[in-house]
Each structure stands twice: as structure tokens, then as C-alpha cells.
Amino acid sequence: MKDVIIIGAGTGGLSVARELSKNDNVNITIIEKGPLADAEDGYKFYDPWDKNEMELIKTTVVGGSSLVIAGNFIPSLVGELKEYDIDIEPQIAQLKEELNIQPMPESHTGKINNLLEKAAKELGLEMSPTPKAINPQKCKQCGRCAWGCPHGAKWSSLEDLKVALDNGATLLTNEAAIKLITEEDKVKGVVTDKGNTYTADVVVVAAGGMITPKLLRTAGIKAGETFAVDPFVTIGGYYKGACQDHEIQMNKYLKLPHILIASHTSQYLLPKIQETHPDATADDIISFMVKVPDNLKGKVYANEVVKGIDFDDASLIARGCGIASAILVQAGADIESISSTHVRGAHLLSSARIGDIVDNNLETEIKNLYVGDGCVLPEAPGLPPIYTILALSRRLGQHLAEIL
Ligand SMILES: Cc1cc2nc3c(=O)[nH]c(=O)nc-3n(C[C@H](O)[C@H](O)[C@H](O)COP(=O)(O)OP(=O)(O)OC[C@H]3O[C@@H](n4cnc5c(N)ncnc54)[C@H](O)[C@@H]3O)c2cc1C
Structure with a gap:
């Protein structure tokens, strides 16, 4: 044994x-x-x-x-x-x-996911359905996957x-x-x-x-001499009654060279959107995640983790946010309300x-x-x-x- x-x-x-x-x-x-x-x-x-x-x-x-x-x-x-x-x-x-x-069936795609796909298409951008390990028979489309x-x-x-x-x-x-x-x-x-x-x-x-x-x-x-995290932000704007937070997250995605854009909500957006729309609730946000593949420049030492955003990351995130904003506005988001979360990383790798x-x-x-x-x-x-x-x-x- x-x-x-x-x-x-x-x-x-x-x-x-x-x-x-x-x-x-x-x-x-x-x-x-x-x-x-x-x-x-x-x-x-x-x-x-x-x-x-x-x-x-x-x-x-x-x-x-x-x-x-x-x-x-x-x-x-x-x-x-x-x-x-x-x-x-x-x-x-x-x-x-x-x-x-498998990708979720049409019944589980969600109104906003479809709207974003349509808006992207109008701008000449093709979104794809995301393959998921979610059983559609059991899924109630509550939007709580990340909880x-x-x-x-x-x-x-x-x-x-x-x-x-x-x-x-x-x-x-x-x-x-x-x-x-x-x-x-x-x-x-x-x-x-x-x-x-x-x-x-x-x-x-x-x-x-x-x-x-x-x-x-x-x-x-x-x-730990290398460390990557795939930095991302969630960028969104005001859209009355979107209820995107009740849809399956990231059901559609757009893969561009070095940039991934996918439908996604974040609780961090609400206070920012309330600056232009004080009456907004979590149900009044339409938003995307913008994620970029990371370099390996992070470090994990015994008592310290070092990970920052360099010029290339910042430039790619800015480009992704530009494209995501254009789609969001095309879909009906109020342009003046477009806001971003802070930068986060959820893929702790390499x-x-x-x-x-x-x-x-x-x-x-x-x-x-x-x-x-x-x-x-x-x-x-x-x-x-x-x-x-x-x-x-x-x-x-x-x-x-x-x-x-
Ligand atoms: C919110 C969120 C959403 C994500 N969504 C997706 C997605 O849809 N698709 C996708 O591909 N990826 C997604 N990811 C990324 C993906 O989940 C991770 O990359 C992957 O799960 C990491 O697996 P892992 O085995 O490396 O680490 P983990 O799954 O984090 O496992 C590490 C384990 O080690 C334990 N541990 C830590 N320290 C010790 C210790 N000293 N002794 C004993 N145990 C310890 C931890 O508690 C944990 O259980 C997401 C990540 C997050 C945070």
C-alpha cells in the first residue's frame, strides 16, 4: 500500500x-x-x-x-x-x-445575452455561445453561478x-x-x-x-518566479430593467486577439452607475467582462505576492473596454453612465x-x-x-x- x-x-x-x-x-x-x-x-x-x-x-x-x-x-x-x-x-x-x-439551449440564453449578441453583430462582431458544465434541466437561471x-x-x-x-x-x-x-x-x-x-x-x-x-x-x-492572473474588469452602463443579474453569466463571448469580452455583471458597478442614475438598482445594469491573457511577470514569494498592471495590460484592457462600450451603447446603454470596476484576477496560474x-x-x-x-x-x-x-x-x- x-x-x-x-x-x-x-x-x-x-x-x-x-x-x-x-x-x-x-x-x-x-x-x-x-x-x-x-x-x-x-x-x-x-x-x-x-x-x-x-x-x-x-x-x-x-x-x-x-x-x-x-x-x-x-x-x-x-x-x-x-x-x-x-x-x-x-x-x-x-x-x-x-x-x-455544451452551450446552454436557446431557452437558457437570456434576454440581455441575446441583445448583446445582436448589438455586436450590428457592429460586425460575432459572439459565440459559451460551452458550459451546467445542466439546463436543473438550472433556474438565477444568475448566482459565481455565488x-x-x-x-x-x-x-x-x-x-x-x-x-x-x-x-x-x-x-x-x-x-x-x-x-x-x-x-x-x-x-x-x-x-x-x-x-x-x-x-x-x-x-x-x-x-x-x-x-x-x-x-x-x-x-x-x-513562484512567474505568476499570471488574466486581469479583467467589468464594464457596464444604465439600462432600465435589464435584469442581467438574473441571467446565466458569460453565456456569449467574443474572442478578439488578446482580448476576451463576455456578458457579465458585478456588484461593484452599481455605486458607479448611481453617480449618473441615482435611482438605478442592480437590475438596471447591462455589462461585459473584458479580460486579457496575462504575461508571467507576477511573483509569489514566501511572504509576498507581487502582481501589477503593465503598459501592455493597460493598453489591451483599454482597447477591450472601447470595444465593449461600443457594443453596450449599441444595445441601449446610456453612454454617460458607462463605468468600470477596478482590475481583478481570478485565474491564478503558472x-x-x-x-x-x-x-x-x-x-x-x-x-x-x-x-x-x-x-x-x-x-x-x-x-x-x-x-x-x-x-x-x-x-x-x-x-x-x-x-x-
Ligand atoms: C469567481 C470565479 C469564477 C471563475 N469562473 C471560471 C469559469 O467559468 N471557467 C474557468 O475555466 N475558470 C473559472 N475560474 C477560474 C478557475 O476556477 C480556477 O482557475 C481553478 O478552479 C483553479 O483550480 P486550482 O486547483 O488551481 O485551485 P483551487 O480550485 O483554488 O484549489 C486550491 C485549494 O487548495 C486549498 N488550500 C489553499 N492553501 C492550502 C494549504 N496551505 N493547505 C491545504 N489546502 C490549501 C484551497 O482552500 C482550495 O480548496 C473562476 C474563478 C473564480 C474565482
């Missing part, structure tokens, strides 16, 4: 656990800093980092960020990963079937957890890994904030883009990259120490990354199940 510890019961960690738990010879312990909660309470566990120019968004809870995703599943980096001798096409196909990834789905319609990693637990894995909650133990370039275990030491034959670190590199540094690995910190089996220079989350992406895709993170982590789970 081999003992495997997975640090982080988030998107990547639970995907590794799910596949690895199919091997009866493995004893899996998942150590998670957050609690176990219902998917619909996901929003209670947002744990943002705002000590930068940019607010970085993550959650600390079993299921990780998967609880609050918009449900967008667009494959990315499939070709780029082949350059590292990694083929995720089988896992992409596996996930499409398991999660039933945590209250109707059990949206896929989350809790489904992977169920498989892993049914197969005998153990989940420890409210306990954070703080240090990796190594001996002669081999991993030996994990120390936690409760003062516990767990020994293991294999350790998979999957604590997310901002934490995994810090843990790797405790084993002497110089991770801080322990393939080809840099891990090899093509996601193993580090320390034997039996692997990374199983978004950190391993060699670059920021500028597209929703969860499909690729899940494909890579399922592939890692399958690889470990085969060799252990």
Missing part, C-alpha cells in the same frame, strides 16, 4: 484524487485548509488578496474555486502542451462526456470528491499544510498548522496558484510551470513530489482555464494510478 497526500481539495487536487482513488493499492489523504460546505454557500468562502494594485480572487473551501465558477469550459493550450510532450486530448474528451459540456449554484445544476469538484471518498480516500478539513518534508531529494511528508506531521510516499501539491509555490519553496524549489518547475508528468526535481493545480500551466491561456487544469490533473491522477 502506498500513502499519498494531496494538499488542497480544490479543482486540481480533487481531480487527481478522483482518478488515483481507482487504484486499490493507494491510501489517499487529502488535506484542505477550508471547511466542507454546500456548493450554494461557496460565496461565503471567498478569500481575496487585495494587497496589490489588483484584487486576486480565490476561495478557501473544499471544492476550491470550482464552487464559484461561471461554468465556462473552453479547452485551451492543447496544442502548446504537445510541445512539452503532453497530450491532454483523451482527458478533454473524457471530461466533455463526464461533465456534459455557488443553489440548484445543483452546475458541475463542481464536489462530484470528484464524492468519487474519491466512495473509493476510500480520507478528507481532512480546516487544516493547512505549511511545510513539505524532504530527505535526500525525496519527499517524505507534510507538516500542518495543527502541528501534525503526515508521512507519505507521494505528495501532490494542489493548493492553488498563490499557495502552491510557497509550499514548494519550503522544499527548496524556486517556484507559478510552477511545466518545463520550468515540473516535468511532463508534473513531477518536481524532488522525487515523488508533484504539482496538480493551475500552477503548472506553461502560460496563461487568456481563456477560462479550468478545462485544461482538470485535464492535466486527471492525467496526473491516471499516471499515478498506473505507476503506484
